[in-house]
Amino acid sequence: MLLLAFDTAPPIITVAVHDGDRVVGQAAGEGAMAHGELLAPAIRDAVAQAGATMADLTDVAVGVGPGPFTGLRVGVVTALTLGSTLGLTTHGVCSLDIVAADVQVAGEFLVATDARRKEVYWARYGGDHVRLDGPHVAIPADLARQHPDLPTYGRGGQLYAEVLRSAGDASDPRAAALARIVVSGSARELPLEPLYLRRPDAVPQVLPKRA
Template sequence: MLLLAFDTATPAVTAAVHDGTTVLAEAYQLDARRHGELLLPAIDRVLREAGVDKHRLTGIAVGVGPGPYTGLRVGLVTAAALGDALGLPVHGVCTLDAIAHQARAEGLAGPFTVATDARRKEVYWASYDADGARTEGPAVDRPADLAPGPQSVGAGALLYPGAFPDAHGPEHVSAGALAGYAAAELAAGRELLPNIPLYLRRPDAQVPAGYKAVLPA
């Protein structure tokens, strides 16, 4: 197995190559406004650092959100284009599941909630049991409307400490963790998600009220 993994659902632009057992190379950069600029160079860098020709890859794993529309679509379109060009399967991974996998790998024990920043004073969230299995979500809500578990991770939890008990990192997803989660699920024979975005709400950009279409005569 040789997976190329990447995610653009959070402010982190992150990519990794995973051989089914370990991360061979990983790139991670925080910049919420430059996903489109940074992703392809990051992919090129991790392939070079791992010493892996793209034609040797066996699959692509991509974070499908939830996340803001503009950033998220960069990763999904890139995954679709690479998958088509290289003839590779594209496996979608819920970004919150990847953060949960990362938190448990870093030693988190017991039930917990993952929350990322959804803007508009809301968070994208999901809850997990002690084994890391998702029990609720993904969903988008105001922090005050939630009853999270005894522990919380993610940038959304850190942003609203009054609503999330014992909030700590990881803040954003790591492509290495996403790749590790995808590799474990595939090795166990479990299907991952399609390459379809989990937006959970309408994009911020809207057609102005009273807009009139002008058709040619």
């Protein structure tokens, strides 16, 4: 197996190559509105670091969100294209599950990421890292009232630490964690479709018809 994994839900894009035993190549790029320009070079660098070529890949895994419209579309379309053109086995995973995979805590916890508009995407997890509820989108104060005692991991918890019980350093979904849970068989896989949870920020303008 040679698995290519990436997530484009957060501002920071991460890419990893896993050979079935360990991560053998990694790359990253940062730019909230530049996912399309950053992903391809990061994939190229990670594959080269692994001492492989694109033709050597057997699988591709992608975080399907929730996240912003543009970033998710870039990642999912890239995974679908690679799967089709190279004949790769494809794997889709909730991006909140990827963050949860890096959490080291006993008992239940929350993962919250930045949903913009002063909201967070969130999900609740058990001590075995299995998702128990979500994903949802909510105002941080509402989430805090719903789960006042649970520690919150992820960028959303850090952004709204005055409301949520922010805990630990786990922030954005990492491609290395995505690769690890897919290879281990512990990932709860989803179709390769962007998980938006709400309508995109940008909508086409409707011009009035001329008489």
